[in-house]
Amino acid sequence: MEIVTVSLLALGVLVLMLSFGVPLPFCFGGALMAMYYLGDAAMEGTMVWGYSQLANPVLLCIPLFVFAGTIMSESGIAASLLNFVNVFVGRIRGGLGVVASVSCAIIGAISGSGLTGVAATGPLLIPEMAEKGYPRGYATALVANSSVLGLLIPPSVTMIIYGWVTDTSILACFLATLGPGLFITFLFSVVNLVMARKFPLKLDPPSTKQEILKEGISCTSRAIPALIMPLIILGGIYGGIMTPTEAAAVAVIYAIPVGFLVYKGLSWETFLKAAKSSATAVGAIMVMIIFSLMLSQIFVMEDVPQALVEGIFTITDNKVLLLILINFLLFFVGMIVNDITAIILIAPLLLPLMEAIGVSPIQFAAIMGVNTAMGGVTPPYASILYLGIRIGKVEFSEVIKPAMILIVCGYMPVVFLTSLWPDLSLFFPRLFGY
Template sequence: MAILILVLLSLIAISVPIAMALGMAALIVLQERSIPLIAIPQVVFESLDSFTLMALPLYVLAGHLMTAGGIATRLVEFAKALVSWVRGGLTAAVVLTSMLFATISGSSAATAAAIGSMLIPQMERQRYPRAFSAAVTASSAELGVIIPPSVAMIVYGVTTGTSITELFLAGFLPGLMIAGSLMATVIAMSWVKSYGERQSFFMPDWSRAVLRSMGRAWASLLMPVLILGGIFGGIFTATEAAGIAVFYALFLGLFVYRELSFRQLPQIVAQAAVTSAVVMIIVAFAAMFGFSLHLLRAPQAIGALLTSMTDDPLVFLLLVNVFLLIVGMFMETFAAIIILGPILVPIARAYGIEATHFGIIMIVNLAVGMVTPPVGVNLFIACGIARVSMEKLMRPLSVLLLVLIVNLLIITYVPGISLALIR
């Protein structure tokens, strides 16, 4: 097993794409065990032959349609009308918009790209430092995989056999808690540092602005109600909800807002296809890597190691959190879930930890990895939009990372936050 891990890390270190690194490392185990290479396509296609996994490309497509069709713009306007009057309100609007967009897109990277491209230039015009604006965008975009519907939750559910509906329910309160703490933090930082422009507050003007923006955004705000209400009400599955999200986004963009044209659709579909293909390839070869770990009895070995270190579930959770924080710094989220989920979930169950609660811990933890160098995808997106180096980003980001880690610890040791809506 040590050779397998060493080969994988070596390939990643020399910049081999993660999917290829997973497949090549697994190939070594197959050769060593004299297993016919026909096992590779069998495992790969079996891992992708899942009705539930069909939701992944559909949610990706829905996210692209929302960005191009004016849905994201109206969510931004609504969030700005609610909170932009206070000093730091525009950064709070970034967090609030990320939360609203997350209820539809299911993707952290899509949230960072959509919200950042619209609000980072506005924050710059209101005298917010670029590094601070990028840090707020990157950290709040992690809500895209925590608040349902979440592509990461779908991958975790498929990989570990956990109910996706329960995972969606479990993600609500942690997502709201993280969003609320981030909003409070960015407002406090803006007050302390005198960032942004302070605006006067007059209740009648504020009420009119909120009602006006709500009137423009009501159809967009109805989308998460339609999708999540249908899932939790048992009307349709998470995969069917993804298809409905695509058609609803298409209908709004083409016929209601009329910001989307039929001429744009081939390009949007092509972009969504490329994004989905990248994730699906990682899913496929991560399944191959997981098959190799199974051949080496890695889950049993890791489980024995952890149980020999401690029989206390609280200490186990602490060890897992530290381990996942390190993994999230270097490994893509979906690959980490597919590789580690089947290994860690049985061990967590042995400690009496529910798979749904453990899934939220794992997803929140790896979501923090999207905001940490050197492989934090949200950081690269936000830095590119803000035209700022990652080094300058780290100082304001460190405060927000501390807030995220405190939230992670609360979610870890207070399972009722995740399980309240399920029980």
């Protein structure tokens, strides 16, 4: 049987199992079995190769960042950051929505995970926004969509995976998604300020300059230990002092005493709960990585990327049309699988095509990052949106309309700008010599 036919059947098995709600690792296992029995894939060698890839030290930063983010959520570090941002914009009409977007961007710079952003900010912000007059469904949609910024504002777990599977500088990948992430934060803030005009909001009473200054000094001094975390992580990585793995370890080492002694939100019970939660999440991620990595490697060994490139060039060789088609493909994949799976599966397949049309691996990192981030809040997969719904205690019907408004007005413009305007993603990498 031709390899293209076998590959399509394997992908069909993958999509079918996903549609029936089979756990992700087993979905990829089913696709692997299809490749093995219908094709001539060397499964034993691929398994040995996949296991050896998991021993890569680069992957060590994933559990460390996840653990640091979980500690941050449990310890009160996230709450202090929210209060810090709220002091400056909380009295503006719609200001609390801006607090949600900016806070999630800051928390994303610490944890590198969208799910952590929802877990850390949702229980604090959603009830507060509802009390101030925001519809609860809108508040949930805004927090969930803004939490996806954790996948774009560095350090990002998805960019670590992308850099690893494509052999691209991880620091360059971090910088590539920074511009799109900041632009999305700005667009969310603008959309929120426009939509807030029709909500019956309860604004904080006006305060004198002396009261605002006093409150600002108090919240800033309390937030300083929390603000040091992103400074340590980003300053260490971009300053060339630490690798991403070392920065993640330092973040954990710093977060533990701050959580216990400064904010006092951590106890032995909550610390062990955070450790257990992180271990469970990381275990699921690693099992999923090895299966999806093996499937991706078989595709590469069977020259599927080259066949894909040739097949697409028979349709059109226009760069703009190709980029639009690729964005639709990435968006569709992001809607049915999570961000890490999408990157491991798709990046090695499409990278040869992107290079053939003149798109650098660094710009492609940003294109994949923005698309998979948007997929994380777009049904049917939408894991981050569903977590937000559970935390916000609302119905799906209340959330979907405002969520789609934010996606259309916030994400989609940046998706196409990232593809068609290279400077948006390449400005910061070039600034650092990439």
